[in-house]
Structure formats: C-alpha cells, structure tokens
Amino acid sequence: MSVQSDTSKGMPGSWQPAVTSDPLLRKHGALGRPISRVDGPLKVQGKARFAAEYPYEDICYAALVFSKIARGRITALDTAAAEKAPGVVLVMTYRNAPRMKAPSLMMSSPSAAGASDLPVMQNDEIHWNGQAVAVVLGETQEQADYAASLIAVEYAPLRAVTSFEEAKRKPRQLETLLGEPPILEIGDAEGALKASEVQVDNIYRTPRYNHNAIELHAATAVWKGDELRVHDATQMIDLTAGQLADIFDIDPSKVRVTSPYVGGGFGGKCLWDHQILACAAAKLAQRPVRIMLSREGVFRLVGGRTLTEQRVALGANADGTLNALIHTGIVAMTLHNSCPEQFTFPARHLYAAKTFRLAQEVADMDMLVNTFMRAPGEAIGTFALECALDELADKLGIDPVELRKRIEPENDPTSGKSFSSRHLLDAYEKGAKQFGWHRRNPEQRRQREGEWLIGMGCATATYPYYRFPGTAASIRLTANGRVTVSTAVHDMGMGTATAQVQHIAARLGIPADRINFEYGDSALPRGVIAGGSTQTASIGGAVIAATEVFIEELIKLAGNALPLAGLSLADVEPRDGGIGHRDDADRFETYESILRRSGRNELVCQAEAPPPAEMEAFSMHSYGAQFCELRVSEITGEIRVTRFLGSFDAGRILNAKTATSQFKGGIVMGIGLALTEETNFDERTGRVVNASLAEYHVPVHMDVPQIDILYTDVADPQAPMGARGIGEIGITGVAAAVANAVFNATGRRVRELPITLDKMI
Template identity: 45%
Template sequence: MTDTTNATGVLGAPVDRRDGAVKTSGRATYSTDVDVEGIVHAALAHATVARGRITVLDVEAAARVPGVLAVLTYRDRPAMRRPGRLNPLNLASLAPGVSSGYLLDDEVHYDGEPIAVVVAESLEAAHEAAALVRAEYEAAPDPVVDFPAVAAGGAPQRPMPIGPPLGGSKGDAEAALAQAAHRVDATFVTPPQNHNALEPHGCTVVWTGSGRDAQVTVWDGSQNVDWVKRHLARTFGLAPGQVRVISEHVGGAFGGRTMVWAHTVLAALAARETGRPVRLQLTREGVYRTVGGRSPSIQRVALSAGDDGRLTALIHTAQLRKGAVGGAAEQVVSCSHDLYDASAMRLGTQLVSMDLLPNQVMRAPGEANGTFALESALDMLAASTGLDPIELRRRNLAPSRGPIDGKEFSQRRILEAFDVATSAFGWADRPVAPRSMRDGRWLVGWGAATAFHPAWQFPAHLRLSVAATGTVTLECAFHELGMGAPTAVAQLVADRLDVPLPAVEVRYGDTSLPTGPGAGGSGQSASIAASVDVASRRLVATLDRLGRRTDGGAFGDGRSAHERYTEIVRRSGRDEVTVELGPRSGLAATWSGLRDTVKLMRDQRRWLKAAAGAQLCEVRVDADTGEVRVTRWVGAYDIGRVINAKTAASQIRGGVVMGIGLALTEATLVDPRRGRIMNPSLTEYHVPVHADVPPIEVHLLDHPDPQTPLGILGAGEVGITGAGAAVANAIWHATGSRVTELPITLDAVLPRPAGS
C-alpha cells in the first residue's frame, strides 16, 4: 500500500476552498448557465398513470403556442437505442436510471414518465406548451404501487460481484433469540425520500454535424461524467469520442446525479432533432417525477443478550422496493453484517418490483436507514439489560474481523471515537432512566449511535505535469459537487511532489480529460489519491533521469524540490514534462477497466475497510405539544487520513444535517392507489432549515488507514449513518416513547391516552 506519511504538512491543513469566492459571488457557471448562441428551451410533459398504454396523444394545442419549434413524442420514432443489460464487470452499464429508455413506444411504466418533450424559443413557451399536451390512457387496472401491501412478497437478493453484503448467516439465530435472557424483536419502517439539491437537475446540449462527423457537447450536473458520455454514445449510436460532457460546478448531488435520467437524454434528442442548442432545466416537481430517490424499507431487527450484555443473536432483515424498469436493492443490512459480533446471526434482503419510478442511490444508500433500525434496537436492548447504551456497544463491537465472513478490518477505531465523543459531550452525566432531565416545559434527552460506512476505491486515470514556468498541473475528469474536491486534490499533489500549494493547478469535470472516478460511495478522494501517488513517483523518476542527462543531477545547492523540477524542465528545452496514467480509448481502455474491476473485487474479498464514528446528540421535546428540537450534536469520526480539516468537517456536518432530516422531517408521500407522488415540492417535502440545525461539533481522529491510498477512508457519507438512530434514541431518553417509524412526528412522541 502507498506511503501515508505527511512530511510536507499540507495534508490535513484547513485550506480555504479554491472555488469559494466564485460560488459565493455568483460567478460559478452551472449546467444551465452556459451562454450559447441560439439557445432554445425544452420542457417535459409527464404521464399521469402508473402503468398502461397511451391511446390518445394530442399535441396540436401545444404546437400552436407561439415560439414552439417541436413537440417530440414516441410517434416521431426517435432514433435511440434502449439501455443495455447490466454487466457487473462494466460499471458504466449502471448508468441508465431506467431500463426502458424514453419516448420509444406508447407504454407507460410509472407516474411521471416523460411522454413528450417540447422545444421552444423561450422557457415560458416551452412550459406553457408542455402543459397543453393531452393524453388518454388504457390504464392497467391494478398497478403495483402500495409498498406496505406487497412488501412481504419480495424476492431474496444476493449481492453483485462488486457490492456490499445483502445477507449472511452463522449459527441458529432464531433459536438463540428464543432462549435469551434479554431480547428485542421490533419492526422499523422508513419512508421513500427524494433528493432536493440546491440546483435542480438540468443540462445544456449543443449538437453539431451528423453521422461520423457528429459531435455532442453536454453541460450536465453529474456525479459521473464518464457514465453520461458512454450512455449518450450508446443511446444515439455514437463513438464515445464523439460525446463531450462538462460538469465544472454542481449545486449538490447526494447520489441524485449518479445515473443518467430523462432530462439529459431528451435534451440531447431535442438538440439533434431541432438542430439548435437546447437547455432543459427541470422544475422541482419535475425532479420528483423523473429522478429516483431512496427506497422505503420495512426492517425487522431482533437482538438477544445475556445479563452481561453480550449478543447471542442478531437478526436483521429488510424489505425494499425497486421499479419495474430499474432500481436495485440497497445495502440496508450491511452494517449489521460488519459492526457487531453475536454468537448467531441471520441477515437478509427482499426486493419487490413495483410500478413506480425506480429508486436510486441517496447519501449512504442502505446504511442511512439500516443504521436507524440496528442502532435503535441496540438502545432497546440496553434498556432491557440495564446497561448504558454506549457500554453495550463497546462489549459487542467486532474486535478485528468481520463477524460473518472473517475478513480482517484494515483498522478499527470505533472505541476511540466513542472515547473522544463521550468526553466532549459529557456523556458520563447522563442519567439512565428516561424522562429524568427537564428544563421548564422541555423534556431533555441524550442519544447515541455508531456511524459506519464502507470505504471504496475506483479506477482513476490522470495526467500530471510540471511546466518550465513552475506550474504543476493535475488533469482528471473527477467531480466537484460542493465539497471542495479540487482544493483537496491540489493538496494531495502538493504533498506527493513536495511543492507549494499555490503552484498546483487542477483541471477536472470534463470528459476531454483522463477518465476520473465517479463521485459516489465516498470513494472519489481515495481513488484519486492512489493515482496521484503513482503518477507523482513516475514524474519524479522521469525528472531525475532528465536531470542527470542535462547536468549530471548536480542540484546540491539547497534548492527546493519545486525549484529543482522547474530548473530541470527549463534546461531540457521543453515546455513541460508529463506523465499519464491509464489508456484513454480502444481495447487498451477496455482491458484496463476490466483489470481495475478485478483488482477491486480481490481487494474487497481480503479487507473490510470502512469509515466509522460515534454520534451523540441532545434533543428537547415540548411536553405539551411534542415538538422536537435537536439542540446539541457531538461526533467523532475515523475517516482515515484527513486531507483538508475544514472541508472534511463540513462534509460530516452536511451528513448530520441530512440525518436530522431523515429522522424528523423527510418523507415522499406516494398515493397507494395511483402511484403518484403527492408532495413533489419543497413546500410539502420538508428538509431541515437553519433553525432546525444545532451546533455540530466534529472531531476527526486523523489516523491513516494502512490499507487504503494515502490512508484515506472517505468522509462524504459516514456523517448520516447512525444519525437518525441517535435522534430517536435521544427522544426515547427524553420522553420514554420508542419510535420505530420515520419521520418522527408529534403523535409518535406524545404519550398515548390510556386504552388507545
């Protein structure tokens, strides 16, 4: 594994974000801000049934709106290919959000599916015309849209070759549960949720030429520009080199921009058919109708223990949903697979196919809602045994190997995280009994939970160069979603080459650059770090050889490494010296991708790598109204090597805020008769606002993981894991009410009248 030393001191420094001034001043260019001559606008019309066929599609009124250039439907027979089959060895095959494509026939697969795209000279005309598209349907009589009614009929799931565990077992867990002195057996329910990034999904597309001479440029807010490029190339019968995707700034993503959805495909179609540059910006409602979110879940967690608190049984099963034309099982039980040891364990995942928009990844998919159930059940067991909730966790955390598969942890510092967090929080003063703390009309409670998220690493190609001017340039098509990635990557380069940070320039977010990793699974930083480390070594070796040829390598005059590199390039007569990792096209690129995938699979079989931590919070509950306020939060996290203390802490705080939303406010309401989302806007779908968020104290352990690139584990998602349970556990401590369904509403918190 790579060297994890930090001799330069630049790694971990709280460096200000390089794009901070551009974003706060409004000068950052997002996907629909691009100034293109002759731009026209597109808008979508949506289906209003969950499943069926279109029998009447009247676009005449829409076509008559002044300024309308085209109304495209399936009747125009657009030349587009359907998405291909999923290939676990080709990660780009995961790109399409739906497997059915768009506007390819008269079939409707979910409420909200696009049935027409309108192109007009103005945004207002496009939306006016889209509202005038009239459709009639032969609707299926019994669409499958009520998740609780069908959840029990799901099919058992197995993981892909690359992926987190969806099940596992050892011993007879049901028998151990039945024989235990202390046991908990509870059902936990979490709702579907939708992404609400600051920037709604949108793109700008310019299409020039045709056939082999066609070139398509797409400005798209994306978490994986390479997937967008490859999916569009396949859809429109182009070579990947004919498609360029640019994604310099993205106004939030959280998983919602991982796959390729309708707006991107249909904007490209509209630009091709009209011969005009097209901009398509989804409305908030349009995002809900066409971009998948988190799957709901029904989970059973059953735990048992002896009087000493040692677990004798751990059962965790999850019922989830997918769409009939896409989606996949989330790793809801994966934390139970890896966190706590029990004498007997049984885990499993069932997935039911429904006539709904396919689910897709949403920050810590599976772990966010899975830890709510697991960590709530552990608190229930702590109450039964009379142990402090954190002490119960200490006694059961798997010490060095996975409790089911026996894989060795690359490092395991959860106990240290709890030591740091409990000391900072003052947990020793917590009374054991609920309803023991009060401040006037407020009932006060303290809750805790374990945070846990697996660490991932993906292939990352890049180009690294030193110029005669002294500039060091890193080029890689990675992504900036708002977390300060270019700043962190510049710190990586400055550290590996021992050059001043201001000398480093980073170019990213463009498929014309070497292929970068997707920004998902909290793996982008570690993936880039691995390649930066290799490229830096190669570049230094190249410069050393060049230096020996030009002057015998005589630089013993106290010059810095940066001065030495610059002088070597200058004396060689070159403008720059460059190394590049990764083939860019052809069979070499395909073989490289396959080799990287196999390497990832082997690594997963050997090691269990994860970011982890301790979540502690305080809540106050109004004894009369049930109003809940989260008033204090302290967390300590092992995310491996910290690249930038400021941006890493910000990432963690963002996850905690999202966890507060998961616990208290967020739920997508689906009509159980028709499958229509009933609250598709920020007016009715409630996310935390400033008044809902307490001071969040973040402690980063900063211990490099010896089995990850430069010791990095990842910070993007661990902050939301365990957060929902910490809030629920604090509410129980404040009120004595155990809540097992999210979001936690007033009626669930208030004591129920006797006999109700």
C-alpha cells in the first residue's frame, strides 16, 4: 500500500510553521545524544564507495587540457600526437563534442544547477585562464594524462579585464542580492555618522579563497541508450539530474544521479564543466567514463570565494549606542555567474542602530566564476563588521562584549520582524565565563611571555536560517517492524544520516537501530541541496509531513477495532514502536500489530513539506560568540593561535557529537581564512599561480589549537525539531576574533586578510 499527500489541501501532512505544539520540543530520548555516525563502519572498512570508485566493465579515464590565456579564441588545435598515443580511446574538443545546451545558473529555475551559464566546449571561445579545451580518454589514467600533454594549442588573445582596480572603475549594480535588495537604507546614515560623538570608518579587504575538499571533484558517467547514469561528488543531486537532462535534451526521468558519500563540499561540489564533459565524452565514446580532477584541476575549473573591498563606518554615542551603521563595498564577479558574496547580510540583522546604509556593487572580470564557499558573504562580512565594532569599543573604552550587549536589538533592526529565537547574549555570557575573558587586559601589548605578545579577541558569529520548499520524504514500514525513510538529500560528512535517524526514532517512537535512512539518489523523493545550512530544517519539515500521513494511514488500517477505534491524528502520539492515545496508556497498538491485522506486508507513505512560511513571519538566524587567544612573536611576526572557544545559539542540537565536529570544522576553516589561505591570482595573465596544496596553505595540525564548543541548545519554536542549521555558522566571526586578538596583543590593526608575517613586521 502506498499513500501520498498533497499538502496544499491541508490535512493530512498539514504541518504549520508555528510548531510550538511539536512534542519533540518537550521530549529528549534519542534526539541530541552523541551517537556515532551510522555510516562510520562502512567508511572505516572502505566499503563506502565515492564517485570515482564505482567499477564498470570497459571503463576509460579522462584527462583535461586547460587554456593558458584569460580571453580569446583558439586558432590552432593539434591533437594528432595525442590520438596516436598508446591507450588513447578518444580526444574530444569543441570540434567533435556533442551539441549541448548551456547550463542555467543555479537559482534561476527549479532545475538549474550551473555555476556558470557559459556553453561547455561548444566553440573556440576562451573565457578564463584554465578553461578546458580538450578531453582525452585513455584505457588508464596515466595514458590519458600523457596523451593530454601532447596536445598543442594556439590562441588569438583578446583584451581581458584581469585587474580588480581596473574592473572597479566600471561597477555594476545587481538587480537582486540573493533575493534581497542590494541597497538597504534607513534614515540618513552618512549624516548621522558625521554628527556622532565617536566614529569608525575604515576599508577592509579579503582575497580570493579556493575550495580544497579532501575528496577531489569526480564523476563516473555511463550511458545506456538514451539513459544517463552518473555517480557524482555533488551536493545538489536533484538539480544536477535535472540540469544534465536539459543540457543533453533528454527526459529528466532518464537521468539518475547518485551521491551517497561526498568527501567534503562546503559549496564547491555543484555542477561544473568536468561532469558535463565526462557525460559528453561517454556519449561520444559509447563507454563508461571516469573523471577525477587533479588538485591543480580543481583550481582551474572550480570556483571559490571572490575578493572583496568593504567599507564599514559606525557612528556612536559615548555610551556605545549606534546612530549609524554603514556597510558597503564591491566584489569581483563575472557576467556568467550568480554568487555575489553577500557580505552586507550580517549587518542587516545583528545590531540596533538609528540609521543604516547597506549596499554592494560588482566589478566584472575575465576569470573563473566564483561560487559559494562555506558561509558565503557572512564569513567575510563578519570580518569587516566585527573588526570595526572592536575598533569602536577601543575608542569608547568599553569592553567589546559589553558593547555588544548595549546594541542588542529587541526585534530585527532592519525588517522589524520578531526574532523566532535569539539567545546571543546568553552565548556570550557562557562563552566569556568559560574562556576566561575577564583575564583579558584591555590595553595592547600588556601581556607577554618572552618574545611572545599575548592577546584575546572576540566576535559575533551569525548565519541565517533557511528551509527550501519542495522537499519530500517517504516512510516505508515492513511487517518485521523496520522503517525506511527516503529522500534525495546528501551527507558530505556532517552527519545528516545520523541526525535524521535520531530524529525519526524520536518522531516515530522506535529504536534507532530499526531505522534505515535512505538518501543520495535522485530516484528517491525530491530532496534539497546541501547548502545554505538548509538540509536539517528542510528534511525535518518533510519527515514531519510524511509522519502525519503515516500515522493517519495506520489509524485507518486499525479500523473500528479496539484499542484505536474512533481516534484521530490529534488524539494519538507515536511511542514504544506503535501509536497510542495521548491520555490513555491502555489504548495502544504496535505498528507491526496494525499491519498484521490489516493483512498487509508493508505500508508506504510520502509527503512534501509545506512552504517555509516561518521565514516570512520571523527573523530567523543562528548566532554565536567566538573567542580567540593567540601569541605573536615580536621578532618574526609569527602568529600562533593558542586557544579558541565557540559558544553557539543554533536552536536544538540534534546530535552533540556531530554538531561539535561541525562547529570545530568551521572554526578550523576560519583560522585558515584569517591566517594562511589566499589564492594568488596573477593579474597580468588571469592565472591562479598557487594551484596546489604545497602553495595554497590550508591549516594543518600545528596551526589548530584546542577548540572548545558550547551551545545553548534552546529549541527554536518556529523550526522543525526546533533546530536551525549549523554547517556554516562555525566559520563566521572567526577571522575577526583572530584579528581583534592580534590587535590586543600587538596594538596593530590588520584590515586585510590573510594576516601574514609581512603585515606584522
């Protein structure tokens, strides 16, 4: 028996945005416990297959050739030597590639997944230095790589804009900033700034950053007639399937994308040229194709965080209250992508001020398109805003934590909406106490050990709550009492499957070891991307809706026989492997018993979550307080972070172990953003010159100190399960906390990331 729900018609599946009556907000059980990952045993045994590990008979391997100019046309392309090389199956260029539609930019339609809307290998045009100009298929990877090195390409360069200073001379105003107005003004902020007793007005700069997930970007593509099967390392399964169907002009039902295991994503594992090229080459060769980018290839084909120039100006009274909050600036982009690095978003929601001016523009360059990277906008926007706030605190002679208390708003400062739940000051209080903030000397250069100057800094972390519409889930109950919940979502190592098993166990009142959470396959009910910290709430909404349908169907199957006769959904609650009356413990029956009496072997129910009305009604965000202690060598300028503590208000914590890991991971990335990472872009050629982990410095073990994590664990009554997203908030505020600690230690303000030795000497 299979049942589906249309949530647009009300019950069943009528979960509403205000879920204060949700019994899970009053229960504990499996929810919140530090359960180990359900996929852990498979991974440590090597049984979890990633995108480049699926075996196919007669498979061939792909290698790419990258352009050496930033803009122009190919005038000569000599592939003869490559085609004659040992083991070569095929050489594909724009001359023989299948005709394909250009991708659609993500967020432009329900099936759009393109990071860029440029056509892929369809003509001789070059749009950035590193664009793929040839694909070589070989019987082995080594043969493909060698043959690719034999291809000779000549170009007719065209004038390219590769200088940020040049691009800034012709700024472009965006029509929308990820759905928000690009300019937000309340009152005369510039006038209020000039009239204020105390002013801070500075420029902050952040560089390019590149994605470097442990798992390299990879895909295995197989055609069977006009049906396409892709094993991908992606964080947008359904969108990738829909987009590939559009690119190759086939029915979406004939494309299946699976991605059960992803070795890190952080925004970079979306649809890039390499997956499209692998599918095209597999179609042309009529053989399965595996492509795995080299580390250099990731830098050439996969975008990252773009560079920014930000102005933050604060006008305050002597008591710290804000008369003006100005956050403006410009980012580098291309005309072919839609990721504006919305750095002004934190300033819209964090602090009370009488006037605001928040605006950003775009400078178009000829480069690889930038894309989302953990907390896009917020990660670097909080750097500028929170450093400026620290500068204001220093000018006022007010403790930085105390200053934030004085400008804490009652409602959202720019929208006027009520906060769904906000315990930021509690997070600050608990974090400051455990970190020992009271021991901080407000005067710079006052604490030292030998050559090492010691300092402390703090900053606010924030990231918005999102729940995407259209997420669906199915529940399957079998006669042996096992439950399988299915939805096409992702687990990139953050513990999605584990947390949802706990959620489903608590929701249905059955042990976690009797639940299977099925995900990572576009053949399952439509899921949601793993981005924007959206998955937890989106899956939760779908599971709630499916659970209501499931319980209603069980009541129907129970019929008029006791003990459930005459009861409705409102009368019962799941518990102890069955459903029972809320107020009468004797009126109870197990799921297996109901199924057995009905003569059925299984029950399958599916429902879609209702639209995210809570996002319209409330201002919803996760918050945190970041505390950093570090040492700076007075001789060499070396910076060593010695302690870090993050205290977070992110709603209900579904799994203490995986959540703590997420928070710590974000902080580690934040330390890299602050101190070690920078993509070196040669503005003469438009080429990334440090395209390896030997020269692009991610934090290593010796760079990372002990990190302590606290959280309020106060359920948000407007969010499914009371939980808000936690995947991205950990990185926000970190760079500012580090920079503010550097100032406390040395008296030197560094307003440009990363804070490297040359900026300290």
